[in-house]
Amino acid sequence: MPFGTVTNSGPPLLQLEHLSTHYVSAQGTRVVRAVDDVSLTVRAGETLGIVGESGSGKSTLALTLLRILPPAARIVGGRILFEGEDLLQKSETEMQHVRGKRIAMVLQDPMASLNPLFTIGDQVGEPIRIHEGASRRSAWERARALLKAVRIPSPETRVKQYPHEMSGGMRQRIVGAIGISCEPRLLIADEPTTSLDLTIQAQYLNLLRDLQREHNLALIFITHNLGIVAKMCDQLAVMYAGRVVESGPVSQIFNTPKHPYTEALLNSIPRMTDTEQRLVAIDGQPPDLSALPAGCAFAPRCARAVDHCRVAAPPETAPAAGRTVRCWLAEPALAGVGAESGAA
């Protein structure tokens, strides 16, 4: 169920336009199109879910947004408009003012994300000290308040402890506290619940929702779990082989998916009412991103592919207001145009 106050008026908070990130091997021989022609929109206070298999490019997309890519990666095209400014035009120093302060991110493995040699208080207060020039003392106070805000019991004691003394669930909350410490407008959560126990997951997701409401935070939720998407997100983007194959409001996509991949994903979720004994899986393997086939990337695994699908990659089209899809079958009229349309 979608939730939260979605302000549809005014310009969107974040707008990605035809964003592409490629990894180039040292000799320049292999090019991996990790993110290919991605366009997305996020409004203030809204939650966008990004779903895809491993290797679909979702994490690279997140890193691209913050421009923290390894040296082998290159952003080859597009724009990232955040609050009207193109982030790709900013210098490294300017980006440092954006990171942590205006856009924050929560990583997947909280144990690895926290530096084992420093106290919790130090690490939570750090962005406050750097971005707002706060003194050690006041940063420490704010850290305590933040721990309380993420519902960690006895924050006064916890703040002086070290990461290895906390449980997994607590660590993830701490990373969340770090994320909201400077009141960002946008929080990117890269599979934040993957390393948590199921019982903790629900608590954590509720926490995120409450924080979002209190701070009018926009949330980009990267996951491979459609159940979480159903619970948390307003909008959804499905990624495959670096491209967004479908996007739109969550309820609409769940009810009427337009891309065969989305359909297959939804079908593969086992339901209590299923009478079938077998689990439904999607045949085949995700493609090698350095050697994508000509035509639609999903065609080899698609049950409904036609010849044209293997010839040319479908462009992004808008079959309805607020929805996009990349499939010849959704816009059969275009299929007859042949080689003119290719991957953007």
Place this chain on the structure above:
Amino acid sequence: MKRYIGRRAGYSLLSLFLLSLTIFFFVRVTGDPAALLVEPGASASDIAAIHHQFGLDRPLWVQYGIFMSQLFHGDLGQSFYYRTPVMALYLSRLPNSLILAVAAMAFSLIIGIPSGILAAVKVGKFWDSAGKVFALLGLSLPAFWVGLVMILLFSVYLGWLPSSGSGTPWHLIMPAFALGWYFAAAHMRLTRSSMLEVLGSEYVKLARIKGLPQWFVIAKHAFKNALIPVLTLAGINLVLMINVAVVVETVFAWPGIGRLLYEGIAFRDFPVVQGVVLMGGAMIVGVNLLIDILYAVIDPRIRLEK
């Protein structure tokens, strides 16, 4: 933490025990103890006295008992050449070796750590390649040859530095460099790889995500974590340096325990040789234990172990 230290201390004792056993074994069983323990040119009554003192005609385990009890009392025998107890001789020379080792270690760290960090931060670029060349040379050139070439260059040709002896800081420069050269390369290598590993870690990633400037990330988050293995190695290397300095001390006639060992060999002064080796091994065990304790104090994960 106490249990951790207790365990480590136990292991150290075991190592010391095995060390003494090994030394004893090699002398008594493979060498010719009579020839070694007896001064060259000794008379028959002297030889008999030695036999009695070391119990060379008694069963091995009795000999070992005598050996261990001597060790316990700090009795390493008497030097043939100097006619003084080996232990006293050793202790008098040790400070010199320590000075040399500390100077060489300082040199190796001052050169090694910054260049390692630079190579890691600028990986794949010029400084990294330069660092690699430096490391390779450092690990491939024997220390004593570096010393000899330095003497050739700075003493014989340029006349800037004294070629041997000790006493002034000028005397220290070349031996410290020659000795530290190899270790500078080793430290640089380790710093580089440790730094690279840390730079690729998740917490450094998070630090950058927080918007911390690059230099801050390196100085605060990366540095301390990357240094842990390097300092461990440095500690071990300090003692290693003292022992390995044999050749450098010989080349520069630096009056440390390395030179003492050389004299022991040159003068066929076996008690000295045995004493230096025993003490050398014992020092390494001791320093390893100290480092483990230091580790326990620094790393909160161990310090707070229940």
Place this chain on the structure above:
Amino acid sequence: MSLQAESLALPARSPRRSTLSHFADVPIVPLVILFGIALVAIFANQLAPHNPEIGSLSARFKPPFWQAGGSTKFLLGTDQLGRDVLSRLIFGARISMIVGFTAVIFAGTIGTILGIVSGYLGGWVDQVVMRLTDTWLALPALTFAIFLAAIVGPSMWNIVIILGITYWTRYARVIRGEVLSLKEREFVRLAIVAGCSKWTIMRRHILPNVINSAIVLGTLMLGVVIIAEATLSFLGVGVPPPEPAWGLMLSDGKQGLMVGYWWLTVFPGICIMLLVLSANILGDWLRVKLDPQLRQL
């Protein structure tokens, strides 16, 4: 910005290049040097212009031919006994190669066997071997080698044995680690289920799989061993005179150092450096090629 590349799941593998092209980027110069030195060592008798062990006292301390006082008869000069430096260097190569390779093979054999046995059998065998290794590592290798040499007396084969005994621990540690992870692999379990004896498994299944690491370690140890031998010879407890070991030449050369007879020091050192450098470069290359796991060595 040096962050580690994020790993993407790329299940479709690119086709395997042939083994030959896989090794095509071998560092040529070190290989040539190593090969060259080996050839020199083998054909020393043919190559050396003079007898390395006999010199004429009338030709003492002659400088290399390009300096005043030198002659083309003694291309690189002579030492304190009038012996030709070039010939001594050539025969010294033989000593360095023999001692180096034999000691490495010796240390490698002991270390690999102990590593396999201790890793595979585990239990108290493992504990004993590990304690032994730790103690051995506590002894400074060089000092211990000196100690042993002082006891048994210097000779070339004694040195080989001593170096082998001193350096086997590095092998044992690494090989044991490999064996520990190999133990869990399918084919080992299959062999156990099939009823093979422990010794058979160790010999036929484990051993071939650790040979790679042993070889890589061997190349890395070669440099260490050669420097160790040179050091021992320099101190007078290595290869004894009149054999022309490079370390011994350096020790002799010390006499003439203060008077400026530089060729006695520089040339043997350069030879050692070339040999060790080549061995190290090749060892590094081999390590990266054959087994990425060993990268932390």
